Amino acid sequence: MHFNYYRPESLNQAFELMEQSSGQSRYIAGGTDLMVQIKQGLTRAENLISLRQISELQGIEEDDSGVLIKGMTLLRDIETDPLVRDLAPVLQQAVASLANVQVRNVATLGGNLVNASPAGDSIPALLVLDSRLVLAGPEGERTLPLSDFFLGPGQTRLQPLEILKAVKIPAPFENSRAAFSKIGRSAKDLALVNAAVLIRLEETTCSFCRLAAGAVGPTPQRLEQAEALITGRTINTELLETLEARVRQTVSPISDLRAGEAYRRDLAGTLVKRCIRQAIAFKTED
């Protein structure tokens, strides 16, 4: 395990290092996944370019449309941030479910996204929040919806020099409630399936919703057919059961060491239903 390790202090320095380095080079965020892969010999890199010293990538801010979380913000800081608690509690719920304090003290939101694991826990939550990503490269910045970012396991639309600069989360619209849920082999393990829901109710009718799930296909995904099924309808036990069956049919998980395909289908249906119950319960409590 040999690598050079660089700590640039600005985005421009990072781009330059990436451009000029010879051999295999990787940007590295908290490294809770990449460093393990390197230690195990699953990934090789001659140069690691750490993004931890770049102040442009740090912080959580309120912006005109909601909240902006910079790419290198630690998951632990998101978990405890008052602004995120107000504007995107579902993200806190998702992030707090990930691994343990030691991991969340170094893992970053940008890392969780760029890693592009089908099971990344922050992703379904950010999908139902309709988040957008700001990507920075030597030529400037561009913004794209999170839902367009993933191409497959470990694959994203990032260009070779680009860095995920920030995640923009729109402020919640009135009367909307969101929830996240996951099942792992143990409480904080990698998700076998995870899901998130954002729903707006008028009386008992769902006037708007977004549903998303992870580890049920090559990328975390919105469940559009399921969304269409419940939008405009009265939420009751019967509808939730139909929804559960629809989710089960429309997802396309794989079998691996952790769980079989059929089990994951079942879980997906259950978790989406559970999230809706959770989100609605929040509402009636108020």
Add this chain to the structure above:
Amino acid sequence: MRKNITFTLNGDRVSLEVASNTMLLELLRDHLSLTGTKEGCGHGECGACTVLVDGRNINSCLYPAFEVEGKEVITIEGLMGPQNELHTLQKSFAENGAVQCGFCTPGMILSAKALLEDNPKPDADAIRQGLAGNLCRCTGYVQILDAVQKAAQDFGIED
């Protein structure tokens, strides 16, 4: 690639040259002979290698030594007082039978310290959450949770 790094270790300034692929765990154990920090899995799963960096508990087996530049690192050796008296948490672990083979203990104590500094009166659930990243393969978890609870109740936290 090698570089000189400077940081604070258990209150003292340390400056030394390390290679770019050195992890903090290796730096502590092999270069600085602080063997209280243990290597269990080496992959960020077990927490035996837990130390505090700027007050946060992290797994030193995955933490590049270059990243501690300018930071404050506390290991289990740094918890004792000037006369080598045990820290409240260390005493509580000893008194409550929370140590069996002792391999997980330094990491457990440092995670507990980070937890109590954030939340001086944690309930049982908060303690479980705070120690979720520390595995004890002797599985003496009940005594460990007790020890942390008692450290928080009986003594308060000193530093």
